[in-house]
Amino acid sequence: MKQYLIDGLSPQDHERLKAYLDEHHGPCDLGAIYWIKLEQALLTPLQQEHTLCAPHFFALELGRDYLSCELLVRIKTNIKCDCMGYATLEQREWLMEFADGLLDTLRITV
Template identity: 30%
Template sequence: MRNYLLEDIYEEDLKKITDALKELEFTGGLDGIFYIPVPDSLLQDEQKEHLGECGPYFMALEVLENELKLELLVRARNKLRCSCVCYATPEQRNHMLDYLDNFINDLEVSL
């Protein structure tokens, strides 16, 4: 699995990040898992075609003991297995890395 890992995050900063993710209603099905939506404008052609049946699309962010792990896999909310579920394109990846970095910076968390 390809991941973007942010390590050595203070407990109080991790709580601040988690609270902000909950406020945005990005919570997933499991505790400590958040679904960061991929903008429709960045979807691949097949993902756009499958949007009604498989979407919406997201990347999973896992909050661990003192780190954050963003999976670089674009997942579909309504289907586990489909050809539209695949690793992020460079554009999707860059957008999500920038989004996460800006999100953390906006919370005034320094890493």
């Protein structure tokens, strides 16, 4: 699986990230998975056509000392669909900026 991984988080960083993600993107699913909705303007033409699959998400996993951001655009309505797939360059940049911005907002340095 392709991912953007931020590791080296302290226990305090973990708690601050968890509190923020719970408040703004929670509750988490499957233990420590958060679903981050992809902005409509960033969807590919195929993803835009698949209105029944919408919304499209990135999955973030908050581990004890890491934040893993999958670079796979997912949907919750089906296990598999043609509109799911690895992020485009623009989607990938958006996700990485989202994760880096989250650290900046919480004043977490790694």
